[in-house]
Amino acid sequence: MSEARFDPIRHEWVVIARDRERRPSHFRTVAEVGKSGDRCPFCVGNEADTTTEVLAARAPGASRDGPGWRWRVVTNLFPIVTPDAVGAHSWTPPPEAWRHAYAHGAHEVVVETTDHAAHPADYSIPHLAELIGAFRDRARAAVAAGFPHVIVFRNQFAPAGASLLHPHTQIVGLPHAPAAVDRMHANARRHHAATGRCVTCDVVAGDTADGHRVIARSPGLVAYTPYASRFAYEVCIAPTQHPAVAFVDSDAATAVELAGLVHDVVSRVRSLLRDPAMNWVLHVGPGPLPGVPDHWRFEVLPRLARIGGFELGTGVFVNSVAPEDAAARLRAE
Ligand SMILES: [Zn+2]
Ligand SMILES: [Zn+2]
Incomplete structure (x- = not known):
């Protein structure tokens, strides 16, 4: 049970999630896999260590919450947000007039593979397309449950925020747009009002016009290093035409096409940067929201440098690799 507390100085919400302190943190490097006595809740045979699955791809005859899966989706055992307010009475009383609320939302985990030490570059494109289909379907379920602001993210290795090595992606749906998302929506509306475009x-x-920052293209998508990249070797994958439907309504062909570019990008990043910590973040986008003329994008964010005091103090990111150089090196890989 998490609590949201409002910071009037920053005008932002913070989530106090006490339960997450109890999370297992048996993050292991590839070299340590198998040497550890820790039990991985995402490995085959340990299905009872997770919550009941909400979606899975299984061999014929394999039963729910048992072995025989290729990937499975469960609700997060240590959620940042939860769909109902059970336990609300355990909150710390706020100071007079301080705004606080129950941290409301949906938080699920996609266990991507049975292979404890796999990297997404090891997946086949059909497998990755199935996972992207699962992201889409669970994002749609979150929207239907009243949580229209959905973020899909993956933490690869401890410096990127992972507490478990076993490959997994998380999906969080929120009822209200957080400040950063709200700002993006406001920008999108302002841009649309001024130009009529997304x-x-x-x-x-x-x-992508001059091609210097382009890494790869598919018929409807482009992978490129953004002109104003916050992180060294940051890559964005986005549609080149405004999608006719929201990401949550996108078809299987879109999942296959996105899987191809994600696979290409994470393979180049792993090889060029020697298997770095990284995040991926799928901004599902405000497609389901009326009046926000924007669409989805998928970011791959290598985490080569820690965020320092300047970034924390100013919100301004300092990137030591020009995106044009990053794209040239990733293209050559
Ligand atoms: Zn495992
Ligand atoms: Zn657009």
Whole structure:
């Protein structure tokens, strides 16, 4: 049971999630896999260590919450947000007039594979497309449950925020847009009001027009290093035409096409940067929301440098690799 507390200085919400302190943290490097006595809740045979699965791909005859799966989705045992307010009475009383609330939302985990030490670059494109289909389907379920602001993210290795090595992606749906998302929506509305166009479409077109920052293209998508990249070797994958439907309504062909580019990008990143810590973040986008003329994008964010005091103090990221150089090196890989 998590609590949201409002910071009037930053005008932002913070989530106090006491339960997450109890999380297992048996993060292991590849070299240590098998030497550890820790039991991995995401490995085959340990299905009872997770909550009941909400979606899975299984061999014929394999039963729910047992072995025989290729990937499975469960609700997070240590959620940042939860769909109902059970335990609300355990909150720390707020100071007078301080705003606080129950941290409301959906938080699920996609266990991507049975292979404890796999890297997403090891997946086949059909497998990755199935996973992207699962992200889409569970994001749609979150929207239907009243949590229209959905973020899909993956933490690869401890410096990127992972507490478990076993490959997994998390899906969080929120009832209200967080400050950063709200700002993006406001930008999108302002840009649309001024130009009649989608801001993401315009930025993607501008960033990729001269080709210097492009890494790879597919018929409807482009992978490129954004002109104003926050992180060294940051990559964005986005549609080149404004999608006719929201990501949550996208079809299997889109999942296959996105899987191809994600696979290409994470393979290049792993090889060029020697298997770095990284995040991926799928901004599912405000497609289901009326009046926000924007669309989805998928970011791959290598985490080569820690976030320092300047970034914390100013919100301004300092990137030591020009995106044009990053794209040239990733293209050559
Ligand atoms: Zn495992
Ligand atoms: Zn667009």
